[in-house]
Amino acid sequence: MNEIPKLKAQIVSRFSISGFQIRSEASILLAQHLASLPTADRKEWLNNIANHIQGQSLNLPVVEKKHIELAITEGSNSDLDSNETVFSVINAFDVPKFNYCDEKKKFLPGAGRSGLFPGSEVKAEYMRERYKVLWQITSRHELFNPNKNSKDKPVKQLSLRKIETLLSASKANDVVILGLLTQLTEGKFFLEDPTGVVPIDLSHAVYSSGFFCEGSFVLACGKYSDGTLEVYEMGFPISEPGSSSRAYFGTVNTWGGRSKSLLKYSDKLARLEGTKHEECLVFLSDCWLDNPTVMGKLEQLLQGFNEAAPIAIVLMGPFASRTNENIYSLKSHFRALGEILSICDNLKTKSDVVLVPSSDDPAAGSILPRPPLPECIAGELRKYFPRIVLATNPCRLQYCTQQIVVCRVDLVTKLCRNTIHFPTSGQLEDHFARTLISQGTLAPLHPIALPIHWNYDAALSLYPLPDLVVIGDPCQGFQTTEQECTVMNTGSFPKSKFAFKVYIPFSRTVEDSQIPDDD
Structure with a gap:
């Protein structure tokens, strides 16, 4: 000194x-x-x-x-290449699509999309692609491919089968099937894969951890006889860390953004990331701009971070407490937010403010991915704060070499409501994280429970696994780690007494923060 x-x-x-x-x-x-x-x-x-x-x-x-x-x-940042950015926001409709090729055992760039309203054949196609991704992970796992030289061999050899092999036999014991859990007739469950459909009996099934919902893929182990698979153990497909999955893609950019190669492998960004000890990202959900109390707390938050500006502040909707809020009044609320941001000089030079809409925000339906807030409503914010980013829901963030997925949807609530078996032990956050990671998607539900645009299912993919998954669900906030991926729920900013989450990329940790009470 x-x-x-x-x-x-x-x-x-x-x-x-x-x-x-x-x-x-x-x-x-x-x-x-x-x-x-x-x-x-x-x-x-x-x-x-x-x-x-x-x-x-x-x-x-x-x-x-x-x-x-x-x-x-x-x-x-001056030594970075032109396509290497420290922080960027990637909209869902710009996420690249890759399909798994069974013959070459690798992922290849997918064909161009045909808009938001494609033919019905696309629905079957996106489910097949989900299946193929999960099949290639599960089928090469050591559980089904034991090492001949390994001393620790499994007691019983398991064989992963397609449904067509069951249908061609009258009986089979200890079969393992990877299939889609569905109800083709009310009250009767089936497993379905690209080769066929088989009815299942779940009366004696033992479930592993997680939420098993119609529309999710499961691993069912049981006995096949008389045209029905009697399931005695139900689990999820095998999952793996993102570092293992990326080996099957090479250096091609599967994440999105300007760079042709994946920034995960950038040495310059990795070195820069190692010097940013104090950098952070702030996440909060349910930013009710029409609520004076919420606006007051939001002003406290923004002015507080003005002294130590984060990389970005991610504000998730809904941006009005009433779903029938007049669009013109909502526009005035965004103007009020802009006036607060305009006096935060430090944030203006250092931080991006990312707005992620919910299904209750105008002017799009409750289907994922949904487009950004319209410029006519929130675009005026840029007059006050130039670094406003109107993002899709979900969206992807790239900070140096780290990959972050942000999605504002009541996903914890939906999984709890639609599961056919609610876990009797363990922590809610662990069951939730395991479900998302094992399914490899933000939408592991029947399309009726969580509608999606079939042509843009790739935007909801969690394969290869990112470093951080941020969910905006009104239930209690939490964070946990599964397969080297941190899964975090922000909770509701107003309902949690103005709590929010702060992510520290350098240490890959999440901090719980809260605006103190006035008294």
Whole structure:
């Protein structure tokens, strides 16, 4: 720390040569940054910062702390390639589609989409693609492919079968089927795969952890006789970490964004990520802009983070407490939000504010993925805060090498309501996370319970697994980890006494935060 006064004197001298006066707090900040660098690099860095300040076209020849912060941030990113971005938002309709090729045992780019309202054959196609993804993971697992050289061999050899093999036999014991759980007739469950359909008897079934809903894929182990599969154990398809799954895609960009290669493998972004110890992302749901109390707490939150600006603040809907809120009044509420943001000068230079709509927000139906909020309603925010991002629901975030999925849907509630077997032990968050991770999608339900655009099912995919999945469900907030993927529910901002979540990318941890009561 005894280097700081000497560096501060050098900084003041260098800026004086350029005709600038630098504030004391700004010079201290820059001196602290230079002190953390090797001695040989300090002079070059100081010159680069001074040149950047000249390019900022200041109204007065006075350098403030915010000008130094901007110069340091952009200077740190200067060695990145043109397609490498520190933070970006990827809309659902821009997510690339990949199909699994059985012959080549690899994923290939999918064909172009035909709009939001394709033919009925697309419905069967997207379910087949889900099945193929889960089949290729499950079929190559050691449970069904034991290593011949391994000493720890399973007591009983399991064989993963297609339904057509059952239908061609009269009896079979200890069969394992991967199939879609469905009701072709009311009150009667079936398993379905691309080769056929078989009725199942669940009267003696033992269930593993998770929520088993109609429209989800399951692993059923049982005995087949008299045309029915008697299930004595029901589980989920095998899951695997994202690092293992990405090996089957190569370096191609499966996530989305401008880069042709996957930024997960960027050495420059990885090094930059390792230096950002204090960076964070803020997530909250149910931002009722028509509620004065919520707006007051939201103002406290924004002004609080103005002192230590995060990478991004993600605000999820609904943006009105009443579903029949007049569009014109909602527009005025967004204007009020813009006025609050306009006085947060530090956020203006450092943070993106991402707006993710819910199914109750105008002007789209309750079907995923849904488009962003219309420009005519929320676009005026940019006049007050240029770094507003109107995102789809769901959307994807890329921070350095980390991948984040954000979805505002009552998914925990829907899974609890539609499961055929509610877990009797364990934590709710663990059952929820295991269901999502094992199914590999944000919509592991029957389309009636959670409608989706068939042509854009890839936007709901969780394969390969991202680093973080953020769900906005009004139930109690939580966070847990499954297969190296953090699954987090923000809870409802107003209903949880103004609690929200803060994600620290450097440590990959989630912090619970809350706006304190006025009293």
